[in-house]
Amino acid sequence: MKLVDEANIQVRAGNGGNGCVGFRREKFIPLGGPDGGDGGDGGSVYLQADENLNTLVDFRHQTRFKAERGQDGMGRQMYGKGGQDLTVGVPVGTVIINVATDEIIGDLTRHGQRLLVAQGGQGGLGNMHFKSSTNRAPQRATSGTEGEERELKLELKLLADVGLLGFPNAGKSTLIRAVSAATPKVADYPFTTLYPNLGVVSVEPHRSFVIADIPGLIEGAADGAGLGAQFLRHLQRTRLLLHLVDMAPMEGGVEMSPADQVRAIERELIKHDPELMQKPRWLILNKSDLILEDEWEEVTQGILQELDWKDRWYRVSAIGRDGTWPIMKDVMAFFDAQREEQEAERLNEAPYQP
Incomplete structure (x- = not known):
């Protein structure tokens, strides 16, 4: 599934209703006291995470959101009705930034999580609040904020x-x-992928994980070169990185060795967020079908030694699906082990209950 991962919107909460200037007038009480009611509060605007949404594309078409205004107060001490709050659904994983201050005001990471982004105005006071011993018939009321x-x-x-x-x-x-039902565009030229794509890998019934295809990075990506650093942020919440390396590279007509590819990407990760380098990262040597079999061992060992690579690595040919499935099974086993370790830690930290 393709997604739009950035959008700017305007939100406006409702104004508070105005207070009322009114006086009690009944058949036998012609000069009754003040009875103007208060205005209702304006509605507020909330953003709420919804797991059924996976893109911000709707915000390209609708960019303004306004909550309801509070009703004005009325005579007989009748309060105005409060404006209805407006709740706008966004995908789980949405970060909300105040454009004026560049401050992050919220990060919605779980379904149903709600964030107040614009507070409704307060209702004004009716004239019944301004009655005093010296002013028995106040003509004063306040406007809603x-x-x-x-x-x-x-x-x-x-x-x-x-x-x-x-x-x-x-x-x-x-x-x-090769490993999921996702169908991103594939072609023999750079930047085929212009948007992140998600795929669900089902290893066994009821055992699956989500894999994200991030648009390709080039040197300077952390500074906005190529498709820019906006795609690097999608790696921040992943639990495992699969670092694909082209074993027969050709970047802009200039050869770049597999080891140089890895080091160049590592520099971009450190520049964008050093914590990305702390994530588990497995090396995937792709397009192995383009290397002669009798040269493969020597080429591979040369790359691993040059990088001083200590973590897992795999040899695959993604286009022929050779070697892809064992990786997915190992990924599932890795997550299972992570889960068991976290559960064991949770049990160890649990307070003793006699």
């Missing part, structure tokens, strides 16, 4: 388990097609 108005930037960080990392044309889209 204005509701908050903000411009917000929404950024979606994918909540994928696995992130595919690599240069353009390393074979990420081909791999995700």
Whole structure:
């Protein structure tokens, strides 16, 4: 599924209703006291995470959201009705930024989580509040206050388990097609993937994980080069990175060795967020079918030694699906082990109950 992962919207809460100037007038009480009611509070605007949404594309068409105004107060001490709150659904994983201050005001990471983004105005006071011993017939009431108005930037960080990392044309889209039902565009030129794609990998019934195909990175991506750093943020919430390397590279007509590809991407990860380098990362040597079999061992060992690679690595040909499935089974086993370890830690930290 393709997604739009950035959008700017305007939110405005409802103004409070005005207070009323009114006096009690009945058949036998012609000069009754003040009885003007208060105005109702304006409605507020909330953003709420919804697991059924997976893109911000709707906010490209509708960018303004306004809550209801509070009703004005009335005579006979009748309060105005409060304005209805407005709740806007966003995908789980949405970060909300106040454009005016560039401050992150919320991060919606679980279904149903709700965030107040614009507070409704308060209702004004009716004249019954201003009666005193010296002023028995006040002509004063207050107006409702204005509701908050903000411009917000929404950024979606994918909540994928696995992130595919690599240069353009390393074979990420081909791999995700091979192991899931996702169908990203695949072609023999750089930047085929212009938007992140998600795929669900089902290893066994009721055992699956989500894999994200991130658009290819180039040197300078953390500074906005190529498709920019906006895609690097999608890796921040993944639990495991699969670093694909093109074993027969050709970037812009200039050869770049597999080891140089890895080091270049690592520099971008450190620049964008050093914590990304702390995530588990497995090396996937792709397009192995383009290397002669009798040269494969020497080429592979040369790359691993040059990188001083200590973690897992795999040899695959994503286009022929050779070697792809064992990786997915190992990923599932890795997550299972993580879960068991976390459960054991949770039990150890639980207080003793006699």
